[in-house]
Amino acid sequence: MWVVCDFSSGPVVLLWKGNQIRGNMSGKPVLHYANIRGRMEPIRWLLAAAGVEFEERILKTKDDLQKLRTDGFLLFQQVPMVEIDGMKLVQTRAILNYIAGKYNLYGKDLKERALIDMYVEGLADLNELILHHEFKPANEMEKDLANILDKATNRYLPVFEKVLKDHGHDFLVGNKLSKADVHLLENILWLEELKPDVLAKFPLLQSFKARMSNMPNIKKFLQPGSPKKPIVQEKDVPAVLAIFS
Amino acid sequence: MSGKPVLHYANTRGRMESVRWLLAAAGVEFEEKFLEKKEDLQKLKSDGSLLFQQVPMVEIDGMKMVQTRAILNYIAGKYNLYGKDLKERALIDMYVEGLADLYELIMMNVVQPADKKEEHLANALDKAANRYFPVFEKVLKDHGHDFLVGNKLSRADVHLLETILVVEEFKPDALAKFPLLQSFKARMSNMPNIKKFLQPGSPKKPPLQEKEIPNLLAIFS
Numbered sequence: 277m278w279v280v281c282d283f284s285s286g287p288v289v290l291l292w293k294g295n296q297i298r299g300n301m302s303g304k305p306v307l308h309y310a311n312i313r314g315r316m317e318p319i320r321w322l323l324a325a326a327g328v329e330f331e332e333r334i335l336k337t338k339d340d341l342q343k344l345r346t347d348g349f350l351l352f353q354q355v356p357m358v359e360i361d362g363m364k365l366v367q368t369r370a371i372l373n374y375i376a377g378k379y380n381l382y383g384k385d386l387k388e389r390a391l392i393d394m395y396v397e398g399l400a401d402l403n404e405l406i407l408h409h410e411f412k413p414a415n416e417m418e419k420d421l422a423n424i425l426d427k428a429t430n431r432y433l434p435v436f437e438k439v440l441k442d443h444g445h446d447f448l449v450g451n452k453l454s455k456a457d458v459h460l461l462e463n464i465l466w467l468e469e470l471k472p473d474v475l476a477k478f479p480l481l482q483s484f485k486a487r488m489s490n491m492p493n494i495k496k497f498l499q500p501g502s503p504k505k506p507i508v509q510e511k512d513v514p515a516v517l518a519i520f521s
Numbered sequence: 522m523s524g525k526p527v528l529h530y531a532n533t534r535g536r537m538e539s540v541r542w543l544l545a546a547a548g549v550e551f552e553e554k555f556l557e558k559k560e561d562l563q564k565l566k567s568d569g570s571l572l573f574q575q576v577p578m579v580e581i582d583g584m585k586m587v588q589t590r591a592i593l594n595y596i597a598g599k600y601n602l603y604g605k606d607l608k609e610r611a612l613i614d615m616y617v618e619g620l621a622d623l624y625e626l627i628m629m630n631v632v633q634p635a636d637k638k639e640e641h642l643a644n645a646l647d648k649a650a651n652r653y654f655p656v657f658e659k660v661l662k663d664h665g666h667d668f669l670v671g672n673k674l675s676r677a678d679v680h681l682l683e684t685i686l687v688v689e690e691f692k693p694d695a696l697a698k699f700p701l702l703q704s705f706k707a708r709m710s711n712m713p714n715i716k717k718f719l720q721p722g723s724p725k726k727p728p729l730q731e732k733e734i735p736n737l738l739a740i741f742s
Contacts (some may be wrong), residue, residue: 390595397588398573
């Protein structure tokens with residue numbers, strides 16, 4: 277049975293045998309994860325920004341994760357896992373570093389990479405707070421959100437506003453798109469979902485957001501039907517936690 | 522004034538120890554400025570020396586670098602401990618990130634509440650024995666080389682040695698079932714730069730003692 281799925285820009289044909297997809301017919305990267313943002317979302321963003329089409333195998337139950345483990349596909353028994361260029365890459369940062377290196381989103385030399393890494397790691401700390409927020413118990417959510425917004429507006433966003441102000445360029449490092457810009461946009465948009473006016477005091481980040489959102493690959497990723505995942509719904513949280521339990 | 526990297530952190534392993542290890546393995550001498558009280562951290566913050574108001578911070582090559590991984594990536598790249606191409610880097614990154622997860626788990630044991638400590642440690646040691654060490658034993662077995670990636674010393678080897686030694690502090694026979702890791706450990710420990718780092722009087726820090734915790738919390742709170 278042939279199933280045609282539309283992944284953003286064109287049809288992707290997947291060969292089904294029973295309920296298991298056999299092989300990767302297209303040569304595109306294949307992402308293995310649950311149907312949430314979680315630790316895979318920065319990878320989806322970076323591939324999209326690089327203009328790389330990809331496929332996703334969505335884990336729905338603990339058995340799906342268990343099967344990947346018993347098949348020996350997960351180096352440390354964990355997802356995210358991305359099949360790319362003949363490798364089964366695990367560990368979010370390893371995957372992101374590879375994609376950034378391959379698609380020239382990692383600066384031109386060691387010093388630019390150092391800046392990009394500092395910015396990306398700071399954003400990763402912020403992202404770690406945000407991605408767990410969806411799964412907090414209801415009675416902790418308000419306090420958790422207050423902490424996230426405090427860190428965002430006092431520790432992280434001011435740094436990037438200043439970087440853009442100091443050099444006056446469109447992009448954070450080297451006057452050229454890099455993974456730092458993509459992570460910054462991703463986190464800005466997620467923060468805005470939690471507090472729409474979070475950028476009120478950051479005019480340069482506002483124009484950064486507008487510029488970045490208008491770049492063709494990113495614009496496409498921001499449209500409905502793209503692989504970009506929504507914030508998880510409360511009713512779906514138990515099923516997701518069960519996969520990883 | 523010396524041109525050597527300067528490490529800013531508390532006088533403890535924490536998040537700076539892997540940086541000390543990597544510089545030492547690369548044969549790079551460095552200086553340390555220890556934070557002893559909250560005011561020391563505050564001064565770095567108000568001087569504008571800390572991009573995200575946090576340490577570790579390393580002054581190196583005219584930069585004030587923060588974020589442990591950024592610092593480690595830079596050192597590894599500069600001193601050729603990061604593989605020869607993108608694919609070797611991908612392997613190194615996977616190994617290093619897995620080891621970082623294990624190291625973090627072990628490091629967190631000392632701050633667990635008293636009634637949770639034993640269970641937490643048991644879980645960490647279980648992960649070492651069943652999730653992490655088998656991977657590296659197999660890597661060494663499959664290619665038969667002395668080093669994890671590309672038949673050449675890389676940061677992955679340094680982090681693996683560091684992690685093995687930390688686990689052994691909690692469980693001296695942690696490598697009992699891993700003969701290749703045992704010989705890896707012996708070989709690595711004998712390399713001149715690392716041998717020097719393992720001797721008394723080096724910048725290598727001892728395990729955290731519980732009595733140090735209140736002072737550390739005072740600095741970082």
